[in-house]
Amino acid sequence: MTAKTTRILKEARPLLWPWCAVTLAGALPLVLRQSDPILLGSNILEISLVFTGVGILLLATLSLGNEFQHRTLSLLLSQPVSRMEIWGEKMSVTLVAVLSAAMVVCYGWRSALQEEPKLWVFGGALVITTIASATFWTLIARSTLGGLVLSCMVPYFIVIVAWATLPERIRETGDFSLPAAIPVVSIATFALLCYAGVMLWLGRRTLARFQVTGGMAGDDLLMAVPGVMPEALAGLFRCRPTGPFLNLIRKELRLLRPLWLLTLLVV
DSSP: OOHHHHHHHHHHGGGHHHHHHHHHHHTHHHHHTTSOHHHHTSSHHHHHHHHHHHHHHHHHHHHHHHHHHTTOHHHHHTSSSOHHHHHHHHHHHHHHHHHHHHHHHHHHTHHHHHHOTHHHHHHHHHHHHHHHHHHHHHHHHTSHHHHHHHHHHHHHHHHHHHHHHSOHHHHHHOOTTSTTHHHHHHHHHHHHHHHHHHHHHHHHHHHHHOOOOGGGGGOOHHHHSGGGSOHHHHGGGSOOSSOHHHHHHHHHHHHTHHHHHHHHHHO
16 A cells, blocks of 8 residues: 555545535435425425535535644645645545535435526536635634635625526526526626636645644634734633633633634624
């Protein structure tokens, strides 16, 4: 077994169980179609679709996010391997995991997608955008959660703008086969692909120039960039020489600090 094969297996191992969960959620419509028809009228399919979307985002950010979580990024970048080779290996594993999960989802929802063929192209653009932007936003946020949230911000904005641009008749009926929907969906798809291209270049460039300084490799966005939060407020989350119980509470609140900032950005 070569060193490259070992590195690829190391990248693929943490994605196995999340990949299984996403594919099971994507295949859920196939099971429900053959079960009780009452389940088809419930919210189970909608919930599974949301879970699948979040799971695909997680698969895209998990490969690099695990390095920050386990504080192994400095060790990874110190290996006698070029950063572009590391980027290529991570992107290859992520590409296989995300695309295979997306294919299962498309097969499970093929009846709905066959009614609206344009959704195939738009959905494919969303998946490509997710993969392309994951590296850059995970490096910026320095966490899996941060990369997940930031990766979906711009695509979500494009989808909202496209939905608001559609005529009211299409929004009410959901019929994307009408001629008025074609230019809106095409422009939104083109915007997603352009954004994906820019993010792919930025992610590759950011990883090539990423600097790991001491213990900051495992810190999140707010710890790596202290100026994001005032120093007086950041000091409230630092541990004290006494008070182990309060230190435990401070530690838990500190771990949630990136979530507060990302929630503000999303709002």
